[in-house]
Amino acid sequence: MVLVYAESPRGQFKKAAFEAVTFGKKLADQLGQSCAAVVLGNVQGDPGELGRYGASRVLQVANEQLNTLDSQAYAQVLAEVARQVGATVVILSHTSTGKTVAGRVAVRLNAGLVSGVSSVASVESNGALVVRKSVFSGKATAEYAIVSPVKVLSLMGNAIRPEAIGQPVAAEVLPVAVPALRVRVREVRTVEGRVPLPEAEIVVSAGRGMKDPSNWGIVEELADVLGATTACSRPVADSHWRPHHEHVGQTGIAIRPNLYIAIGISGAIQHLAGVNNSKVIVVINKDPEAPFFKAADYGVVGDLFEVVPRLTQAIRKFKAAQ
Amino acid sequence: MKFLVCISQTPDTTARVAFTPDGKAYDGTGVTFIMNPYDEWYALVRACELREALGGTVVALNVGPAANETTIRKALAIGADEAVRIDAEPTSSAFTARQIAEYARAENFDIIFLGKETIDYNGAEVGAMVAEYLELPYIAFASKLDLEGTTAVVERDIEGGVEAVEVALPFVVSAAKGMAEQRIPNMRGIMMARTKPLKVVPAVPADEPVQVVKFTLPPPKAGVKLVNPEDMDELVRLLHEEAKVL
Ligand SMILES: Cc1cc2nc3c(=O)[nH]c(=O)nc-3n(C[C@H](O)[C@H](O)[C@H](O)COP(=O)(O)OP(=O)(O)OC[C@H]3O[C@@H](n4cnc5c(N)ncnc54)[C@H](O)[C@@H]3O)c2cc1C
Numbered sequence: 001m002v003l004v005y006a007e008s009p010r011g012q013f014k015k016a017a018f019e020a021v022t023f024g025k026k027l028a029d030q031l032g033q034s035c036a037a038v039v040l041g042n043v044q045g046d047p048g049e050l051g052r053y054g055a056s057r058v059l060q061v062a063n064e065q066l067n068t069l070d071s072q073a074y075a076q077v078l079a080e081v082a083r084q085v086g087a088t089v090v091i092l093s094h095t096s097t098g099k100t101v102a103g104r105v106a107v108r109l110n111a112g113l114v115s116g117v118s119s120v121a122s123v124e125s126n127g128a129l130v131v132r133k134s135v136f137s138g139k140a141t142a143e144y145a146i147v148s149p150v151k152v153l154s155l156m157g158n159a160i161r162p163e164a165i166g167q168p169v170a171a172e173v174l175p176v177a178v179p180a181l182r183v184r185v186r187e188v189r190t191v192e193g194r195v196p197l198p199e200a201e202i203v204v205s206a207g208r209g210m211k212d213p214s215n216w217g218i219v220e221e222l223a224d225v226l227g228a229t230t231a232c233s234r235p236v237a238d239s240h241w242r243p244h245h246e247h248v249g250q251t252g253i254a255i256r257p258n259l260y261i262a263i264g265i266s267g268a269i270q271h272l273a274g275v276n277n278s279k280v281i282v283v284i285n286k287d288p289e290a291p292f293f294k295a296a297d298y299g300v301v302g303d304l305f306e307v308v309p310r311l312t313q314a315i316r317k318f319k320a321a322q
Numbered sequence: 323m324k325f326l327v328c329i330s331q332t333p334d335t336t337a338r339v340a341f342t343p344d345g346k347a348y349d350g351t352g353v354t355f356i357m358n359p360y361d362e363w364y365a366l367v368r369a370c371e372l373r374e375a376l377g378g379t380v381v382a383l384n385v386g387p388a389a390n391e392t393t394i395r396k397a398l399a400i401g402a403d404e405a406v407r408i409d410a411e412p413t414s415s416a417f418t419a420r421q422i423a424e425y426a427r428a429e430n431f432d433i434i435f436l437g438k439e440t441i442d443y444n445g446a447e448v449g450a451m452v453a454e455y456l457e458l459p460y461i462a463f464a465s466k467l468d469l470e471g472t473t474a475v476v477e478r479d480i481e482g483g484v485e486a487v488e489v490a491l492p493f494v495v496s497a498a499k500g501m502a503e504q505r506i507p508n509m510r511g512i513m514m515a516r517t518k519p520l521k522v523v524p525a526v527p528a529d530e531p532v533q534v535v536k537f538t539l540p541p542p543k544a545g546v547k548l549v550n551p552e553d554m555d556e557l558v559r560l561l562h563e564e565a566k567v568l
Binding site: 009014069070071072075095096097099100101102103104106107108110111112113114115116121130133134135136137139140141142143144145146147148182183184185186187188189190191194195196197198199202226237244245247250251252254258259269270273276279280282283293294295296297298299300301302303306307310311313314315317318 | 333335336339341348359360415416419441442443444445446447448449450451453454455457458459460461462463465475478479480481482483484485486487488489490493499500529531532533534535536537538539540543544546547548549551552554555557558560561562565567568
């Protein structure tokens, strides 16, 4: 059995959960096994809907203590469910929750862990599972063989698309004991409006070439017409022109959107490290020698203060014609 | 208060990435190594700040060979009181976590700090493993940490926001941007670091349930297609028809 933890931050399934279930179903097919999804805590809507993405069973530990993250309680419950269903592979999402829990689950199950997996390379005849992940902040790819009987992995965001490859099922409630919590959530502050960076399919990012934080209106406008999330280079976040959570790169967030538009960013190696797994990169820079052009698919050499509003206009026109 | 800061050594951020001819290992020939930025800038500095405010000891711990002692001395120069090196090549997260947990088990630290991930293998795995071995709470991606008596209030980065949590000592925490400001060691710190204790401890055996098959470098990009800055309709057309991302 392949067991997928379908995470539901604040009671809602996000794209990461659907991606993980689809990935789990495909791996289960490859292994000649079935795929079960497990849900922790209470969720909005019917968890059985996860069947659509390929889960043939949906298990729910509907204890309200699991509505907030205590990694110790989560790991204990997930490991117990894995034992009960006889899981050979446990899959989590490579999100803040998954990263907090995966290592603990691996220790509890005596399992090998590879985090941030982007694809399965092969299933070996000796039972080893070979997976790929990006390492050195996107500068290289590694293949790892997990050789323990039980295997744990976390799936990188945007590594695959969720697919409707199954039918809704009736969710089963599993009675699993939950230990006393040791971490209490006091307050949650979320930024409303835009999709969080790690999940975003289109990212509009700007650097020091913007000259001043008051100039960000043209970046926001471009992001709005594209339904994109905004990001920035490190010096921009360091000088508080933009919030910290927008900082991408080797020492910020690593992202892999379908489209990354870099505006007034020189393309330093540390910046590229966090973004060069993007599918398509567009660079707008007035300096034709900017290193970013070497990593770009499309380049525009020009003054961003003219080019960006022009691009926004062109996209508006394109969207209106669609 | 007793704080442990786990520091790892990584290639410099500008280092060229190369592998041995069999593709099985990183080739560090001619590469400058640094302290992993998250460990240095945030975890270590915050531990030192808490020690300065509350008293106590900051122990810097590295799992690594003798060659790592330059990095360990830097941690002492920044402000750690003493250092421990567990004498082994840190071959995997599982191995490293096992070593840290074995050492920490007997020492009763109030807080065990790590950086949120290393910039080479990008695992973000060790902290959670250490916490599980020691049966301690674990807060990852902490961008703020304050103590109120024996309770800590920690803010952790979540997708699209921040969550503030409360946890009693002892616990394990991984540090992200915001927890502290980078400190440059001064002359006095560097001088003092030479005489601070650095203990070497043997490693314990550990299973290796994950093995490297190979490392590969990405294929070079096909080359950039330049678009006339006057003609953004053309860029939109290319993104729609050729790249198929619009
Ligand atoms: C250990 C370490 C870690 C680091 N981690 C990161 C990281 O995670 N992320 C990160 O981003 N950086 C990181 N850096 C910093 C990195 O080295 C660069 O300094 C930084 O990325 C540069 O930011 P920038 O491109 O916005 O600014 P600059 O390098 O100043 O580039 C500005 C660009 O804007 C262009 N420009 C200016 N005016 C205009 C105009 N009117 N129209 C069009 N273009 C214009 C210029 O030609 C230039 O190319 C790190 C550095 C170190 C040492």
